[in-house]
Amino acid sequence: MKKIAYFDTSHEMPLEIIMAAGFTPYKIMGDVHKSNDPADKYLSSFFCPAARSWLTEALAHSKEWEGIVFAQGCNNTNRHYDIWKVHVETPFLHWFSCPILDSDAAKKYYKVELQRLISSLEKKFDVKITPEKIREAIGKSNEIKKKLQQLSALRSQKDIPNRDYLAAIIKSLTAPVHEILSWLDSEIKAWNARPAFPSGKKRFLLTGSDITYIEWMDTLEDCGIRIVRDDLAVGERFFATWIPDGNDPLDSLIEYYTNIPKPATRPTIQKRLDFLYKAIGETKVDGILSQNIKFCEPYAYDSVPVNNALKARGYKVIHLERDFSPADDQQLTNRLMAFVEMMDGGNNG
């Protein structure tokens, strides 16, 4: 099935519309192993390195995609749309202006923007995106979310390396839907058969910028950290809630996308905290790892009040800033190892 790629700094893109148009939604996540030189011709090095990597990917691969949709995300990367419009070769580039609020006015506007996206896709690709097709896509989306929830829950019970979880999420965000569903079934079976949670590992909640490469998850593994909960878009935020069943599938999508757990690019900080409190209320963790990728402003802003609030509740929180690189960062490893060692000595919420 042909792909429509999407630029999304969180989980804002209504994938179900792309699916209903007959395409595979493909989340652009860049490639940490490739140099950002192609993108750096147009963007300075103080811009988000992940977003620069997405541009690098698009410059190299856009011809493999039928088109690209930008979902409004963080304001630092919103203006990248204009740069992509000039430099990325694609027959279809659409700006999806999803509101950042969840008020009645925002929901009304969301519908206008959904209808504009539908109309653009229909016109460009000569397809009809009917309510039935959207309902069918919603059904498949919910199936994926339910299966990911099952997988995710196994993290705190079984021996599931961090990289396996991330690989499952990445596949779910990039592969054709029919492939994902059968693959997730086999993974659930395989993960259930794995040994129990290893005694030498610490259970952590991971929060902050999205992580899109397994090497960083391996670093955590090497430090004795197992991520059992998270609030990432390439993570739980993608499947934490289901799309409700309603008379109008567009209303269902609006309800879903305006109510999913908030990223740092959406108000309010309290709503972000509410999800984190819920997660650590459901799953006992030893510590919280807060991190932001270099130059990721929304999470860097949030990290101060969010971490202070978590610490005030007695949780052990470590915050660090990381580069967008698969290379070993020994300083970072040392900090994490020291934090884990220190943990054995104290109270944890």
Place this chain on the structure above:
Amino acid sequence: MDKANNSNNNSGRVKLKTLPHSQDLKWPMLWWIAMEKLYRTLPWKKTAWTCAAFPIEMMWIYDIFPDHPENMATVAAARKQSQRLIEHAEGMGFSRDLCSYCKTNIGAYDTKIKKTLGGISKPDIVVCTNAICDTHWKWFQIMADKMNVPFFMFDIPKWVSGTDEKTLEGNIDYVVNQFYDLMVFIEKHTGKKMSEKRLYKVLGKSMELSDLWREIFEHRKSVPSPYSGAETSAAFFPLVVLPGVQVGIDFFRKVLADIKNLTAKGEGTMPKGMEKFRVMWEGIPFWYRMRFMYDLAQYGAVIAFEPYTYSFAPPKKKCSTMEETLRDVAKLIMDTPYAYNLERRIENFEKWVDEYKIDGVILHENMSCRPSSAGMVDLAEAIRKDKGIPVLILQCDMNDPRAYSEGQIKTRIEGFIELMEANKK
């Protein structure tokens, strides 16, 4: 070779001539300071924190004093306080990569620094938009939470390259609907109600202020330049916090009269015959080192136009109904030149290059303002190609002196001057 005239010898420095009434800027400033005292003293008066691209007029309509953290951050920088305040905020955990205005404000509030040094007091409400950046609302929300003050934000859709009229109308509808949410918010938290009579009165004065500034800019097209960016960067203060009140209008009228007088005599801000290069400056100035603008004069360069201060004075429409008014204001919020998309930026910059007879453009790639820095490479390339003039991208920071490297900036400016010189031959 040192291209500056006696740059190491102050006795021979080229001095920019300021307008006779430039010192009158103190009146709007003093009025603003006095008003804040008054609004904080009288129990029925209210105060708010507001930001750039927020329709400040709304606050004056509601009789709410609009305090302005960004404005106070520039005061802190000009008074050489910003670095220590930024470092204080970094000590609280805020990253070095975050906006220096924000960190100056956080530091100023936390250290309770004096007003004259850039200090700021707790308001009754905090209101902002995301029209320019996420920073505005992230910062304001963090501070509203910290101060335990009600918070409101406008979500402003982005006017990206290629936006058609129909989409734009949908975007305006969304912003207009949020105006009604704002009215509910203000009434709930301050008890104040919208007065349509006051709305037209305040917006009428705001329009007059904008028109005057734009007329001033018309005269800036004259050669030699009568009014440089060195002066406008301070003089535009009434547009930041006083749109809708009389005191700014009175000041701008005097400025306009001075400029008309200068241009009638064929005089400019540079000493006679010294203006060699007319420069466009894009971005926020280095508030901690305003001397930079005056230093350019040593090379015969004058900042003849800057989109930044021009941004604050859009042409406003006289409207006769509330709905029409709100639609106009909503469009203006999205249409600020500081937040233009790349296509409109190129189109307008090239128009301004012609109108202001610009010899070269400096683009401040501001590490504290990533949204405005996005697309600068393409903007520079387009201007070079279409207009055949040099463009310098200068990476620095508006409020954090640690980003300013004297030697490196001097070297780059001298290279830029040489390019303009060669280009004029």
